[in-house]
Amino acid sequence: MIYVEGDCHGDFRRFSTENFPEQKEMTKRDVVIVTGDFGGIWDYRGESSEEKYWLKWLNEKNFTTVFADGNHECFPRISRFPVENFKGGKVHEIRPSILHMMRGEIYELEGKTFFVFGGASSHDVEDGILDPVKDMGKIRRWRRSRDKRFRVEGVNWWPEELPSEAEMENGRQNLQKYGYQVDYVITHEAPQSVAEAMFPGVAKPDILTKYFDELLQEGLKFDKWFFGHYHSNQQYQDKFVCLYDQIERIV
Numbered sequence: 001m002i003y004v005e006g007d008c009h010g011d012f013r014r015f016s017t018e019n020f021p022e023q024k025e026m027t028k029r030d031v032v033i034v035t036g037d038f039g040g041i042w043d044y045r046g047e048s049s050e051e052k053y054w055l056k057w058l059n060e061k062n063f064t065t066v067f068a069d070g071n072h073e074c075f076p077r078i079s080r081f082p083v084e085n086f087k088g089g090k091v092h093e094i095r096p097s098i099l100h101m102m103r104g105e106i107y108e109l110e111g112k113t114f115f116v117f118g119g120a121s122s123h124d125v126e127d128g129i130l131d132p133v134k135d136m137g138k139i140r141r142w143r144r145s146r147d148k149r150f151r152v153e154g155v156n157w158w159p160e161e162l163p164s165e166a167e168m169e170n171g172r173q174n175l176q177k178y179g180y181q182v183d184y185v186i187t188h189e190a191p192q193s194v195a196e197a198m199f200p201g202v203a204k205p206d207i208l209t210k211y212f213d214e215l216l217q218e219g220l221k222f223d224k225w226f227f228g229h230y231h232s233n234q235q236y237q238d239k240f241v242c243l244y245d246q247i248e249r250i251v
Contacts, residue, residue, distance in 0.1 A: 071229075079092070112184060
């Protein structure tokens with residue numbers, strides 16, 4: 001069995017037996033895919049007691065959890081976990097049953113192929129991305145006022161939220177091996193053309209949304225494209241599915 005679901009932001013209560021009773025029939029061979037903003041590795045200072053508790057709790061579930069990264073992840077910490085091979089692609093092993101699916105990799109699960117590419121631009125930075133040292137006074141004032149939407153670099157925002165050229169090239173090379181045809185695409189962000197149609201006025205173009213559009217123009221074929229990021233549950237053209245708090249079985 002394979003299930004896919006949207007942003008967690010470190011809140012894994014949706015995977016309780018009460019909220020997700022299907023897990024009673026699952027085993028570690030079965031997989032739940034999170035479409036980014038997993039949030040289980042978030043504290044820039046290191047693994048907190050809360051993170052440790054929830055990662056242990058999730059790791060002990062009947063199923064295996066895999067996730068694409070979103071924009072709200074502590075990328076420096078994720079990058080330090082060991083790289084392993086999983087179902088044909090590379091992963092960071094967070095725990096034996098919690099795996100980060102790396103950008104541009106293709107995985108073969110239950111006889112289906114999954115192209116995975118995480119990342120996205122943060123939407124909640126209208127008032128800026130601040131330097132933790134130079135902007136310390138402003139950060140304190142804004143946190144007290146609570147009327148600003150901002151992030152602090154190295155604390156709750158990292159430039160790695162958007163991909164490198166090497167990661168995008170890795171995606172193209174892996175797709176070429178499969179003739180640019182997979183069963184499913186798993187991302188956090190959507191192609192720019194899709195995001196504009198589904199969320200007009202919200203989606204802003206960046207290197208990643210344009211990259212996804214380029215893959216479509218280059219002939220990428222797939223049955224379904226699942227993504228998160230927009231905190232909404234809806235579909236577009238029967239092929240693009242935005243998930244937030246739904247858990248959907250696909251295999």
